[in-house]
Amino acid sequence: MIKRFYWCVERALLFMISSIILFPILWMFLTAFKLPRDAYSISIIFTPTLNNFLTVFAEPWNLGSMVMNSVIVAGTTVLIAVPCASLAAYSFSRFRVRGRKFLFFLILSTQFIPAVVIVLPFFLMFRDLGLLDTRFALIIVNLAIVTPFVTWMIKGFIDAIPSDSEEAAMIDGASRLRVIRDIVLPMAMPGILTSSIFCFILTWNEFLFALILTRRDAVTLPIGLVSFRTEHGDLWELMSAAGVMITVPIFIMALLIQKHFTRGMTAGAVK
């Protein structure tokens, strides 16, 4: 009886919490398909339209170029950060170098600095280099933010791989690089993919630096969203449509990668 009561309370709490979390997302998805006149109503019954999606890609919003910028910036960042971070993570995980702990702490400590504090120096630096409002600048900044984090994440995954298989490969005749290619990378792949997704999401959603460092040419999606706050008021339905455009790729990617999350990483290596 009491057990059943607790079960009910538990479910009720879970339901409440997930409603609070999910409501804004649901609201965004619904609003994206609403006409401007329905945007402020909370009714879930309305005349749906796809017009918002057409509008945001047309002048003056030009969401297309922002999507392009976001894809290029996030994609390039992942492609550079993840391989670098993987090698760094492997080294931190396997080699016993003097001062290794301190170095690793140093890498992590870059994450303690609030972005707001360093955004101005970055701005000045890129201004002097003539790189303001370029994708290149955004990629550099994102790499600086994301690489330490991904290194730390991948190190966790590599730490979990038993060194037995690696040592076996070395004895079987493989060089260190060959061991990394043939043994470590395939075994760490679920972790590396997970980290890549995180890396992509972080870069994709990055707001502050993109806001300060871009103006017209290199504007990314999150900054694009702000432009829907106009002198005519906030264009919620357009902002929601753009929001859906931002959310859906990430959502699809998470779904595709999901099987890697669940698959046992090292099943069968030992015992």
Next chain:
Amino acid sequence: MSEVQLVDIEKRYGTFIAVQKQSLTIHNGEFLVLLGPSGCGKTTILRMIAGLEEITSGDILIANDRVNDKPPKDRDIAMVFQNYGLYPHMTVQQNITYPLKLSGVNRDARDARVKEIANKVELSPLLKRRPSELSGGQRQRVALARAIVRTPKIFLMDEPLSNLDAKLRGTMRAELKHLHHELGATTVYVTHDQMEAMTLASRIAVMDEGRIVQLDTPKKIYSEPANIFVAGFIGSPPMNLIEGKVSNGSFIAPGIKIPISIGNQKNVILGIRPEDIELSDASDSEISGQIYAMELTGDATLITLRNGTSSICARGPADYEAQINAACQLTLRSGARIHLFDKTTGQRLRYKSLTNLLYRKNK
């Protein structure tokens, strides 16, 4: 020739000495077992031979070639790990062929060789599976197959049977022994299981606290343990070790008086194996006390006797029956081996030229 020579090798981790400075030669074709409790440095020695662990000082020679600075891949060795170290993302076939792939053997030759090896270790039907789909014994055989697929100079095995259940361990032990007979390859085998060591080894190196305390054939190790540690480590049930003294031609301890042809000694430890002791009816037997415990092993009963501070175990007949705490008399079998050790140094005492004191029954 694939002789392994360890010359004055030493391994330290900071101030901790894992392996004390010592030398060891493993002969060509020999099956050498490094035996000792955990933490005695046996695995460290194996890993130093493999090149997975750097040596602090000394030299390692494989087939007269100094390999100190060679990475594992250039040492021409094969190793079976305690946890097998299989490649979980590869099939059994890929696991076994990996060493051949690395040494540049072409695909056809590789496939042929894998078939041959898989037959030998009875893995043929499982070649397409992954390690996660295999049982412990099957994984063990994959690890073994991967080691023997090449013909390396030396085989290194790090407790390869310790993760198997008792029955399978027995079977695999016999297979390893047969395999060694067939391949005749120099093998270094690490274990803490004295039974494995006794059955497999050509020679056993018993290790304690980073040092080889005795290096000899299994027979010699069993019949002439060099010190108390070896005496207590080898044999199941373990040798009885009783503190006492020798005076007037007898070893004396509470409830024990064994005639011995050795001069007076104050602090000695007498070693005698349970199978060298039998039950006696005589009231003036060498050993007397109360029965403390009886354990039936199937083919025998282990009888533990207590008298004051002494405790002694004997192997009696399987049908022996008695009450706990009943008085009991034990005597030594004719030809029983008596081992004497110095209590302070733990070393075996040798009297004159005799290596063993053999017990002779009085008329």
